[in-house]
Amino acid sequence: MRLRKSFFNRSVHEVAPELIGATLLFNGAGGVIVEVEAYHHTEPAAHSYGGQTPRNAVMFGPPGYAYVYRSYGIHWCLNFVCEAKGSASAVLIRALEPAEGLAAMHRRRRTADPRLLCSGPGRLTEALGITHAQNGCALDAPPFELHGRTGECEVVAGPRIGITKAVELPWRYGLKGSRFLSKPFKA
DNA sequence: TGGGCGATTCGCT
DNA sequence: GCGAATCGCCCAC
Numbered sequence A: 001m002r003l004r005k006s007f008f009n010r011s012v013h014e015v016a017p018e019l020i021g022a023t024l025l026f027n028g029a030g031g032v033i034v035e036v037e038a039y040h041h042t043e044p045a046a047h048s049y050g051g052q053t054p055r056n057a058v059m060f061g062p063p064g065y066a067y068v069y070r071s072y073g074i075h076w077c078l079n080f081v082c083e084a085k086g087s088a089s090a091v092l093i094r095a096l097e098p099a100e101g102l103a104a105m106h107r108r109r110r111t112a113d114p115r116l117l118c119s120g121p122g123r124l125t126e127a128l129g130i131t132h133a134q135n136g137c138a139l140d141a142p143p144f145e146l147h148g149r150t151g152e153c154e155v156v157a158g159p160r161i162g163i164t165k166a167v168e169l170p171w172r173y174g175l176k177g178s179r180f181l182s183k184p185f186k187a
Numbered sequence B: 001t002g003g004g005c006g007a008t009t010c011g012c013t
Numbered sequence C: 001g002c003g004a005a006t007c008g009c010c011c012a013c
Helices: A012-019 A102-109 A121-128
Strands: A023-026 A029-039 A066-071 A075-082 A089-100 A144-147 A155-158 A172-175
Touching: A012 A029, A012 A075, A012 A089, A012 A172, A023 A089, A029 A102, A029 A121, A066 A121, A075 A121, A089 A102, A089 A121, A089 A172, A102 A121
Parallel strands: none
Antiparallel strands: A023 A029, A023 A144, A029 A089, A029 A172, A066 A075, A075 A089, A155 A172
């Protein structure tokens, strides 16, 4: 089932685990979401924690849109804006299991190893061809295509990766046992 | 107005 | 394991 904007108009803590097993395509390239992290404006690791700036403005807008920011001056990271307008919460998409548009993704990533295509937030945006041009784009319209998961899947949770604030919050979610995680979950 | 630092990745040791 | 690449934001001067 195709995900509409209303899917995202709920608590980020409901949406994030439900995105595991969903399918994300961009211009026909992408795959199954196997790892995400939730960020909420009330918690200091979120970009929106300190209030609205030109960079994070999309986070303060309505849910169901893409927030894309530059990480370490090099990579692009893709988020889905959640909750009601002004809540400024989002889900960071961290890893996909590649499924569609494999040739294009291998070309953009310059690797033959399928596990290096989309296993990391910077890697998956490069594989799909997502940049700041997509900041503020609707998620329920081309070139984005999002489908809800079709069957049951086992979701595991743990602490988020690569942050220095609010490190203890277990807001990283993953597909149990997936070989395409950016890092394994602690057993 | 400038220096430090971050939701990262890659290559070399 | 460690450090470099590199851009925008933020806080201290």
